Amino acid sequence: xxxxxxxxxxxKSLTAARIALGxxxxxLPTRELLDFGLSQARARDAVLxxxxxxxxxxxxxxxxxxxxxxxxxxxxxxxxxxxxxxxRRLNSQSRDALASLNGPARDLCLIVSDxxxxxxxxxxxxxxxxxxxxxxxxxxxxAPVVIIPFSRVAIQDEVGERLKSAISLILxxxxxxxxxxxxxxxxxxxxxxxxRTDADRNCISNIRPNGLPPAAAVMALHYLLNAARHRxxxxxxxxxxxxxxxxxxxxxx
Amino acid sequence: MTRYxxxxxxxxxxxxxxxxxxxxxxxxxxxxxxxxxxxxxxxxRMAARFVLADVPLQTFLNEPIIPYDSDEVTRxxxxxxxxxxxxxxxxxxxxxxxxxxxxxGTDTNRLTAMAPGLTPEMVAAVSKIMRNQxxxxxxxxxxxxxxxxxxxxLSGRLAVRIQPNHPTDDPAGIAASILDGLCYACGDxxxxxxxxxxxxxxxxxxxxxIGDLIERFAIPTQSCVLAHVTTSLRAMERGAPVDLVFQxxxxxxxxxxxxxxxxxxxxxxxxxxxxxxxxxxGDNVMYFETGQGSCLSAAANCGVDQQTLEARAYAVARxxxxxxxxxxxxxxxxxxxxxxxxxxxxxxEDHFCAKVLGVPMGCDVCYTNHSEADQDDxxxxxxxxxxxxxxxxxxxxxxxxxxxxYQSTSFHDSxxxxxxxxxxxxxxxxxxxxxxxxxxxxxxxxxxSRGHRLLQ
Numbered sequence: 001x002x003x004x005x006x007x008x009x010x011x012k013s014l015t016a017a018r019i020a021l022g023x024x025x026x027x028l029p030t031r032e033l034l035d036f037g038l039s040q041a042r043a044r045d046a047v048l049x050x051x052x053x054x055x056x057x058x059x060x061x062x063x064x065x066x067x068x069x070x071x072x073x074x075x076x077x078x079x080x081x082x083x084x085x086x087x088r089r090l091n092s093q094s095r096d097a098l099a100s101l102n103g104p105a106r107d108l109c110l111i112v113s114d115x116x117x118x119x120x121x122x123x124x125x126x127x128x129x130x131x132x133x134x135x136x137x138x139x140x141x142x143a144p145v146v147i148i149p150f151s152r153v154a155i156q157d158e159v160g161e162r163l164k165s166a167i168s169l170i171l172x173x174x175x176x177x178x179x180x181x182x183x184x185x186x187x188x189x190x191x192x193x194x195x196r197t198d199a200d201r202n203c204i205s206n207i208r209p210n211g212l213p214p215a216a217a218v219m220a221l222h223y224l225l226n227a228a229r230h231r232x233x234x235x236x237x238x239x240x241x242x243x244x245x246x247x248x249x250x251x252x253x
Numbered sequence: 254m255t256r257y258x259x260x261x262x263x264x265x266x267x268x269x270x271x272x273x274x275x276x277x278x279x280x281x282x283x284x285x286x287x288x289x290x291x292x293x294x295x296x297x298r299m300a301a302r303f304v305l306a307d308v309p310l311q312t313f314l315n316e317p318i319i320p321y322d323s324d325e326v327t328r329x330x331x332x333x334x335x336x337x338x339x340x341x342x343x344x345x346x347x348x349x350x351x352x353x354x355x356x357x358g359t360d361t362n363r364l365t366a367m368a369p370g371l372t373p374e375m376v377a378a379v380s381k382i383m384r385n386q387x388x389x390x391x392x393x394x395x396x397x398x399x400x401x402x403x404x405x406x407l408s409g410r411l412a413v414r415i416q417p418n419h420p421t422d423d424p425a426g427i428a429a430s431i432l433d434g435l436c437y438a439c440g441d442x443x444x445x446x447x448x449x450x451x452x453x454x455x456x457x458x459x460x461x462x463i464g465d466l467i468e469r470f471a472i473p474t475q476s477c478v479l480a481h482v483t484t485s486l487r488a489m490e491r492g493a494p495v496d497l498v499f500q501x502x503x504x505x506x507x508x509x510x511x512x513x514x515x516x517x518x519x520x521x522x523x524x525x526x527x528x529x530x531x532x533x534x535g536d537n538v539m540y541f542e543t544g545q546g547s548c549l550s551a552a553a554n555c556g557v558d559q560q561t562l563e564a565r566a567y568a569v570a571r572x573x574x575x576x577x578x579x580x581x582x583x584x585x586x587x588x589x590x591x592x593x594x595x596x597x598x599x600x601x602e603d604h605f606c607a608k609v610l611g612v613p614m615g616c617d618v619c620y621t622n623h624s625e626a627d628q629d630d631x632x633x634x635x636x637x638x639x640x641x642x643x644x645x646x647x648x649x650x651x652x653x654x655x656x657x658x659y660q661s662t663s664f665h666d667s668x669x670x671x672x673x674x675x676x677x678x679x680x681x682x683x684x685x686x687x688x689x690x691x692x693x694x695x696x697x698x699x700x701x702s703r704g705h706r707l708l709q
Contacts, residue, residue: 006433006436006701007700007701007702007703007708008432008433008436008701008703008708010703011429011432011433012429014423014425014426014428014429015419015423015425015426015427015429015430015650015655016420016426016655017417017418017419017426017429017430017433017649017650017651017653017655018650018651018652018653018663019429019430019433019650019651020433021650021651021665023665023668023698025668025672025697026437026665026668026669026671026672026697026698027665027668027669028663028665032651036628036651036652036653037628039653040622040627040628040660043622044622046622047622047623081587081588081591081623082283082286082287082587082588082591083287083588084287084588085287116623174658175586175621175622175623175658175659176622176623176658177622177653177654177655177658177659178622178653178655178658178660179653179655180658181622183658206420
C-alpha cells in the first residue's frame, strides 16, 4: 500500500530517529503518515487520560506501604495545563490533612503524580517499592507515600516541608514524546521548602521499560539519595559520579 | 505616567500605562492570562487597540516600558536607536505605521533603511493591530539576508536546518540523521545539533563530527552545536573549529540572567568566533533562538506581555549581526500558547517583528503533545510562513525530535513548501545539490542510491 523506505534504510539501526522513510514525490509515504499519526494519538491519549490511582494504591498497600491521597490546587486537566502555579501547591483541605497528621521527622517522603502522562504513573509502583526496600535496609525512615493528581514538580517543596522530611522525592509523568508516551520523571530536593528552585533539584528522566528501565532508575536514585543525605545537598552541585561517560552512554532505545 | 482611555457609547475603558495598553491589545493567549495581563473581555481588547492605534510612535522613545536604569536591554534599544532612520515615520501614530508598512511604495529598500529607526515596542505595537494577512504581506516585502558559507534570506529561497538530535549524542546516530537530511536536500541553513549533554568535551566532539562531514563533502553550509555560549567559548579557547555560536536569548535583562548570559558575554562570544575567520562569503557568526513566554517562565517579565518582550529579544539579536534567528514558537507549552490558533498567530507575529527590525528570521514550527495542536496546525503555519518569506525552517527526521520530545517540521515538510511555493535552496547549496545528483534542474529530489558517495 505504500512506497518503500529509502535505499539507506540500514542506517535505521543507528538511531531511533525517523530516517530513510521513503517518499511519494517529496512527501511522506502513506504508511509513515499513518504511523506518525498513531504515535501522536498515543501521546495525546497519555496526556488526556484520567489518572486512576487505585491500582497503584493497591500495589503499594499489598507491598506493605501506607498511602495518603491529596489534591493540588488544579481541579481539572485543562486548569492543570493552563496554570502550572496551581499544580505547584496543595489545596487547602490537603494542607489541613497533612497538618493533622503531625508525624515524626523523616529522612524521605515520596510523592506520585500523573503529571503530563497518566500512562507513565504505572511505572511508579515498581520504582517506589524497589527503592524503599533498598533504603529501609539501610535504616532510612520514610513517610507514607503521597499520591497527588495534577501536580508539578515543585509541589514536593510544600509536601516535604509539611511532612518534616529531609528529602522530598516526586515521581511524575513527563511531557510525552512521540515514541515515549509513558516516560516517568523523578525529582528530589534536599531540605524541601517553598521557594526552592530547579537548580536545587536533581532529576532522572525517561524512566520507562524502553528508556531507562525502572530497575536502573532505582539504582541511580539509590546512589544519588545516599549522596544527598551524606553531603546534605541536592541540585547542581550533586552529580552522579558513577556516570556514564560519553564512551559508555546509557542505552535508551 | 500617562493614563489612556477609550469610550464606546456608555462604556469607558481606562488603562493605567503603555505596558497595560500593549498587554491588553495583544491577541488572546494563555501566557498573558497566566501572567494576569490579558484583556478580561474582547471589547476591552478592542478598546486597547483603538487606544494603541492613536499613540504617536514618538511616545515609545519618550517612555520606555521597562526603565532604562534597571534593564540593559532597554539601554541597548535606546542607545542604538537611529533618529535619522526614524525620520520618515517620526510623526506617525501606530495606526498610521500599519498603513505606511502596507503602502505599495514601502519595499525592501525602504524597510531595510527604516529598521534601525524602529524599536521593538513600536513593532510589537503595530503587530497587535494587524491581521494575520497584514503580518504576512509586510514580512514578504522585507528581505533580510545573512552570510557565512552561503547566502540566506534571498527572495524566493527557503533554507532548512538539519536538526539531527540524539538522546545520548551518539555520533553514528547523529551522522545517520545528517546524511538522511542531505539526501533530502536539506541543511543549507545550518547543520545544528542540540546536545543532550552540555559540556565542553562533548561539544568539541560534535563540532568535529559535523565539521568533518562538511569538509569531506565540501558542503557550502555551516555547523553549530547548540550548547550554552559559555561552553562554546571554552571550546573555542581549546581550539575547536566553531562556525556559529549559539545562544537562547530573551527580551529582559532578568530573563537573560536566568539563561546565564548578558550582552557583554554575547559580545565576547561574537568576537571570539569572528577571530576564527571560518566564514567564506560572510561573517555572520551568531545563531539565536527565542520564544514567547521565556521571560514569564524566568519570573522576569516586568509586567509586560509576552509578545512585546519577544520583540525586545530581536533587538538583542540584531545587535550581534546573526546568521540565523528563530523563534521556537510552540515548544514552551500550552501555559503560554494554548492551541494551534495561538501558536499560528505567535509564529506570524514573531516572523514579522523580527524581519521589520532587520533580523534574518526563521521559525521552528512546532508543538508539544500537551498543547491543543497537531500536524495540521503546523502545516498551516508552515504554509503561511512560506508565503511570508521566512528565511529557514527546521528539518527534523520525520518531524519527531527524539531528544527534545516535541514535534517540529520534517525534511519532507520542506519539500512540500519548496514545491508548492516554488522556493529554492540557498544558491551556493543549490549548486552543490545539483552537482551531487541530489536534485534535478526542476529542484525535484533524485533517487539517491546506496552507493552514492555521501552514504559511504
